[in-house]
Structures are given as C-alpha cells and as structure tokens.
Amino acid sequence: MKSVRLPVILLLVFLTMAFNVFGQIGYQLYKDYKIRGTITDALTKEPINATLVFESVPDASDVYITGSGNTDGAFEVTIRTDQKYVVEVTSDNYKPEIDTVLIGGNQSGLNFELLSVKPGQLLRLYNIYFAQGDYKILDQSLQEISELVMLLNQYPDMKIQLEGHTDRLGGRRANIELSENRVLEIKKYLVNHGIDHKRVKTAAFGGSKPISTENTEESRQINRRVEIRILSI
DSSP: OHHHHHHHHHHHHHHHHHHHHHHHHHHHHTOOEEEEEEEEETTTOOBOOOEEEEEETTTOOSEEEEEOOTTTOEEEEEEOOOSEEEEEEEOTTBOOEEEEEEOSTTOOEEEEEEOBOOTTOEEEETTOOBOTTOOOBOGGGHHHHHHHHHHHHHSTTOEEEEEEEOOSOSOHHHHHHHHHHHHHHHHHHHHHTTOOGGGEEEEEOTTSSOSOOOSSHHHHHHHSEEEEEEEEO
C-alpha cells in the first residue's frame, strides 16, 4: 500500500510545482502593459488625429492598432507581450513616423510629433548616416528612409527634391560631388522600393549652405545633412 501511495504523492508534488512554474511563465508572457501617449504637430503643438500600428519584431506575430483623438491627441493601447515593437504613426497631411520601442519595464508613455507636409516645405532627414567621405547608406539610416517611402506612397502624386549638404572641410568640387552621390544613392533606394524616378529630383550643394558656421565637430555634423523639398502634392 505504501509503495502505491508514494508515487501518487510524488506525482502530486510534481504537478503542483509544474503548475506554479508554468503559471508564472504564463503571467510573464501575458502581462498587460497599458501604453499611453499623445500625437501632436511638431510646430504648433496642436493635437493630431492619427493611426498607430504596433508590430512585434522581428516577425510581426503580434499586431495592435489604435488611434488618437482630435481634441487632445491622446491614445491608449494594451499590449500583452514584453518585447520590441515597430510603431508606425500616420495621419493625413503629415509625414509618417516610424520608431522601435521596447514594451515592458517602467515604460508607459510614448509621445510623437509629426511634421505637416505642403508644397514648398523643407523636411530634414535627421537620421541618415554615411561612412565618412563616402556615399553608401549605412543600415541605421533605413528606418528614416522607410518613412520617406511611406510618405511618397501616401501621396502618389507628390514630387520631391532631395537636397544634399556636406560640411565645409575639403575642396568645393569634391564636396559637391559627395553630396550629389549621397542624394543619388537615396533616390536609388526609393526607386528600388517602387517610387517612380520622375517623382524624385536631386540637388547637391556641398558645403555652400551651412546651418552653423562654428568651427566644431558638432557644427560639422549638423551641416552634413539631407533635406527633402516638397515640390508638389
């Protein structure tokens, strides 16, 4: 009789431990994270009615969609997995925004500022990176360029001009050639992702239009930039 009861007791102990372990894992996997934030105009700070899409990285196995309101630009979404998400924020008459966020921990607020788009407006691409003295686009630039692809797909009649700038170090001709090759490389990326080449003009200014004239590395970094001029919508 004792030989029968002992395995039963051991089985019950095992099942109890397994329940506790897997219950804890399930709690961690399905813990709710309430993410709140606002969408506003980058210049006026007015609230924006926008759509947000959260897709889990790398396989988009979890997708959450929410929106913000006109009155306060606020949004709220409940996400049940503790991992990285790519967030796409879109709104009519605004440049789309893409960001990568890690859901979990103490993070609860995400705030986005969108740039409005209209003919004649100049938009700066802040996160475009090239190797020093080269025109090959580095991988960390692709998210910013993807936003430009989204913008052009959002407005199929939009035409733009990519404008390249360098710092003032080096010769004038070499800087113009470098800035030209850089914007041509971005145009090539856009065309390879379905954008008609006729919609994208290019202009190269070298170091002739600096934002800052200070002789510091920070100033030179500011001057090395690519800008988008919206020609028509």
